[in-house]
Amino acid sequence: MKTIFAPMVALVMMLLFWWGVQVLLDLPPYLLPDPWTVFGVLLERWQDIGKATMLTGAASLGGLALSLFVGCLAGLTFARFQWLEKGLFPYAVFFQTVPVVAVAPLVILWVGHGFLGVITVAFIISIFPIVSGATLGLTRIPHQQIELFRLYGASRVQTLLKLQIPNAMEQVLAGARVSSGLCVIGAIVGEFSAGFGTGNHGLGYLILFSSGQLKTPLLLASILASTFLGFLLFSLVHHVGGWWLKSLRYVQGEEIPTQRSSQ
């Protein structure tokens, strides 16, 4: 109860501030509608907005899943072949710095319009934190632990499975948390260029359409839905990932006694 209370108070304060600004400055709805108008639009068009959120959400999840898969694979490769990491990691930064808005139309040219194009853009924008987390977690291991494994004659596979991967999980999860927000942005920007195909409208379409038609209440409702989606994905990754990590530790508890004693 306590954890909900403070955010709820903050929410009410923000809504009141929003409303106050709108009323005091006497702003017309095409510049800033009051919060109730935006909620009205959310209620009135919940089917459109809900469908768009689901579609964008599916593409975001697809991009995130692809990022996790490719990112972990890249991390494993980098950890195994350090010279590859030295050579390629700087280029992985490319994915972090590339202006995704500018690259999206090109990506569409290569992979085509529709769902796959949107997922690809979401993937590009969300892969770096995961590669970075995985590589870091797999390679930065206290040298005493490595020496301990060596002392007991652990094979390379054993070291990987029982030391490196458990060590990397937390870092991958941290990366995935960052990526969960990014992939929603990627899916929306991707839809600006790729679209989901005829008649299938995601949040990107709603945002473009409503801004072009001066439908500011719908625009704000779509932005709210986007942030809600980002929040949803973040908590999904945070809770499911956290729960999974915990359950793994119980299984491998004997291998990592330090973790248990700290609980």
Next chain:
Amino acid sequence: MIRYSILTLLLLFVGCGTPAAGPGTLSLNWFPEAEHGGFFQAVNDAKGEAPYLIEAGGPDVPVLQKVAAGKSDFGVANADDVVNAQAQGADVVALMAPLFTHPRCIMVRKDSGVKAIGDISNMTLAMSSRPAFSHWLRHKYPFEGVKVVPYPGSILPFTQDPKFAQQAYSISEPFLAKSKGVEPVVLMVSELGFNPYGSVLIVRRELIEKEPERVRKVVVASQRGWQVYLQGGEEAHKKIHSLNPEMGIDILDYGHTEMKKLIDPKMNQPFGTMVADRWETLIAQMVECGLIKTGKVKAQDCFTNQFLE
């Protein structure tokens, strides 16, 4: 889009200031191009003070919001933008319409064999969801097997795929396609009956009521600018090219030639005159395809010819 939202928010905090001394601003709806030629000509030909300072636009510039909120005194937009603004309670009025026929077209490749917009089937069709025409076309035609995708902002996909059709301006993209060695077929949307006035000069009603004399001067200067521009255009093209180097003189000249076909053929009324019927048709079409609600916008609120000479 994010830029747009930030701009909108910024507008809030600036609010409606008092008009500054000197000329006001004219906010363009795109990067400077041939479509704005007459306005650049008007600035070029001004004796003494220019009628306005031209502010270049781009894909995300909210011209209507800026004009409605008093951040810009004047703006350039399409007639359907004005209807949208009126529908949202933004009292923006059209003062002059240089382009009697809208340059909007669907561009297909000659090797696609398509001869009319209604014949487009089993192709990819790139259209933006922002302008009204795309909603009207989708409402009007079945487009069987057509994949409607967002407008790419470049003609690159068009040059790659014979089954790719896209929205375009007849005064611009066909030139680019030809220069890339692809023969285009231009299918005008206006010929199907959807024809909002183009490159319309807009203002907020408040300014008409408060400073009618200033508005009149701007309208008359713009009318002259357009008439002079349509005769020659070299000076305006130089200015446009210097502001937007992507627009070569050759494409501007092409636009100039094509634009002459879009001017009111009847020369018996002042340049840029608008007719209520045209606005009523547009409003009815926008209601028909679900963009605005019935009875929300009246034609007489959208425009005035009172300042034209």
